[in-house]
Amino acid sequence: MSKIKLTYFDIDGGRAEPIRIAMSIGGIDFVDHRIAFSEFEQMRTSTPLNAVPTLEINGSVYTQSNAMSRYFGKQAGLYPEDSWQAFKCDEVMEALEDVLHFTVRTFGLQGEELKAARQKLADETFTKYLKFLNTRLDAAGGKYFADGRLTVADLKVFVWIRSLKSGVLDHVPPDLTDRVAPQLVQHMERVAAQPGVTAYYAGIKAS
Numbered sequence: 001m002s003k004i005k006l007t008y009f010d011i012d013g014g015r016a017e018p019i020r021i022a023m024s025i026g027g028i029d030f031v032d033h034r035i036a037f038s039e040f041e042q043m044r045t046s047t048p049l050n051a052v053p054t055l056e057i058n059g060s061v062y063t064q065s066n067a068m069s070r071y072f073g074k075q076a077g078l079y080p081e082d083s084w085q086a087f088k089c090d091e092v093m094e095a096l097e098d099v100l101h102f103t104v105r106t107f108g109l110q111g112e113e114l115k116a117a118r119q120k121l122a123d124e125t126f127t128k129y130l131k132f133l134n135t136r137l138d139a140a141g142g143k144y145f146a147d148g149r150l151t152v153a154d155l156k157v158f159v160w161i162r163s164l165k166s167g168v169l170d171h172v173p174p175d176l177t178d179r180v181a182p183q184l185v186q187h188m189e190r191v192a193a194q195p196g197v198t199a200y201y202a203g204i205k206a207s
């Protein structure tokens with residue numbers, strides 16, 4: 001059987017990062033195929049839906065990051081067995097998919113147009129989703145989003161909040177989460193301190 005291959009941009013974020021972390025926690029052997037943005041332009045049409053991440057298993061190529069997170073999350077013990085808890089996990093993951101969809105719409109804009117779009121994104125869309133996630137976390141007990149333990153929903157939120165706080169998106173204030181949803185900052189720190197997560201990043205630094 002050929003090795004599993006996950007293809008995505010060479011960034012420690014975005015849609016593939018929760019999948020990479022889940023596979024690492026689950027001890028799943030995979031090729032972490034990282035591509036440059038310029039490389040994607042050449043390979044775009046060879047992917048099933050002209051997008052990444054893609055997952056190659058036994059010679060077939062699959063799509064949809066949340067499906068991948070769930071598949072490997074189940075193998076890694078990071079997905080609830082109880083269907084109601086699974087629903088809670090899924091709701092958060094799909095909300096994050098909305099966020100990425102809205103974010104991507106601002107890519108490629110320039111100058112004042114970019115500034116206006118990003119300020120609107122921060123003030124309206126991100127603020128709405130941050131408050132929503134904060135409320136969900138609170139309702140789930142304040143530590144994890146589902147099942148009272150680390151799941152792939154926590155990994156996906158962690159990756160987003162870390163990205164927001166890094167200031168990588170021009171015109172989105174890095175302290176937005178601190179102001180709007182402070183519990184998510186504590187959540188990010190909680191997830192970052194998980195042994196499986198620290199081990200994953202230690203491996204990345206060593207490679």
Ligand SMILES: N[C@@H](CCC(=O)N[C@@H](CS)C(=O)NCC(=O)O)C(=O)O
Pocket residue numbers: 014015050051052053063064065066097
């Ligand atoms: N629903 C898909 C969305 C995939 C997607 O849109 N990926 C972005 C990168 S994060 C992409 O490849 N976009 C291609 C493009 O913008 O042309 C998933 O979750 O995997």
